[in-house]
Amino acid sequence: MLNNRVVLIVVDALRYDTACTHMGYMQHLVERGAAARYEVCSEVPSLSRPLYETILTGTPPIIHGVTSNRTVRLSNQTSLFHLAKSSGKTTAAAAYYWVSELYNHAPFRHFEDRIQLDTEFPIENGLFYFEDHYPDSHLFTEAAWLINQKKPDFLYIHPMNVDDDGHKFTADSKEYRNRVLAVDALLSVFIPKCLEQGYEVIVTADHGMTSDGNHGGNTIEDRHVPMFVLSKQVRAGLNEGIVSQLQVAPLVCHLLNIKPSEEMVPLLLDGVRMLKEA
Numbered sequence: 001m002l003n004n005r006v007v008l009i010v011v012d013a014l015r016y017d018t019a020c021t022h023m024g025y026m027q028h029l030v031e032r033g034a035a036a037r038y039e040v041c042s043e044v045p046s047l048s049r050p051l052y053e054t055i056l057t058g059t060p061p062i063i064h065g066v067t068s069n070r071t072v073r074l075s076n077q078t079s080l081f082h083l084a085k086s087s088g089k090t091t092a093a094a095a096y097y098w099v100s101e102l103y104n105h106a107p108f109r110h111f112e113d114r115i116q117l118d119t120e121f122p123i124e125n126g127l128f129y130f131e132d133h134y135p136d137s138h139l140f141t142e143a144a145w146l147i148n149q150k151k152p153d154f155l156y157i158h159p160m161n162v163d164d165d166g167h168k169f170t171a172d173s174k175e176y177r178n179r180v181l182a183v184d185a186l187l188s189v190f191i192p193k194c195l196e197q198g199y200e201v202i203v204t205a206d207h208g209m210t211s212d213g214n215h216g217g218n219t220i221e222d223r224h225v226p227m228f229v230l231s232k233q234v235r236a237g238l239n240e241g242i243v244s245q246l247q248v249a250p251l252v253c254h255l256l257n258i259k260p261s262e263e264m265v266p267l268l269l270d271g272v273r274m275l276k277e278a
Helices: 016-022 024-031 048-057 080-086 097-103 136-150 161-169 174-196 245-256
Strands: 006-010 036-041 091-096 125-129 154-157 200-204 224-230 237-244
Touching: 006 048, 006 245, 016 024, 016 036, 016 174, 016 224, 024 036, 024 174, 024 224, 036 245, 048 080, 048 097, 048 245, 080 091, 080 154, 080 245, 091 097, 091 136, 097 125, 125 136, 136 154, 136 174, 161 174, 174 200, 200 245, 224 245, 237 245
Parallel strands: 006 154, 006 200, 036 237, 091 125, 091 154
Antiparallel strands: 036 224, 200 224
16 A cells, blocks of 8 residues: 655755765665666756756746746745645655745745744745755754654655765765765665655755866756655666656656646656556
8 A cells, every 4th residue: 555655855966977886775776676766867057946946846947937046035836845735745844945945935044944843834844954064964863853753744855965075075076975975874774764654765866066066057967867766656677768857746746646736747757657556
């Protein structure tokens, strides 16, 4: 029986090639038939705030209008949080403060918005950080608290340390690669706990990182990111070809068993099973 509960983890600035070479736990899940792996091409500009909005609404920047990291306002689109709530499901996030600015309150009020519990906002329970070096280990602990205490149907998690080290040391550095190893180790502890509690899990990224220590452009290094899916509704194994980032939101809707927004593209992801097949 499907629980229709989803944890969506967006590892900021995780390149596809580095994920394939340095995420041993995630690759183990793929090899052993427990996860599917896709190569996703992000929208452009390959910047964080525009792509948070793309991932969480299923719309490109030309539609949602968040074209810069400096676009500080609430989203004008129907997000996964909105859709989940309107379908009677509960929502939560452990994420960077820009996510709060997109869906709960803008601009972010550091002394009021750090901890948001039992709210009427689209993100009903949110724990938000505002320093890029905020430890990923702390964030996953906070996400575990949300699961244990609030039991959300849809939980969004957004660690930042891979991006932080990429900017400081470039994607060609041992620091960047070691940080990817570190987040993989965190996932190896966190994901089993999610599965034990009946969640299906997606791990992806907003954008990549270049050898210049930046992102925003149109190169493979900027745009190509992984997507790992742990779900009985998605066939495990490696998937050939390049997938549009616009597929992430309708995939989440499918796993939650909620109706996607009219603005989302149809779900055309290879390996997705319809409900009667799952």
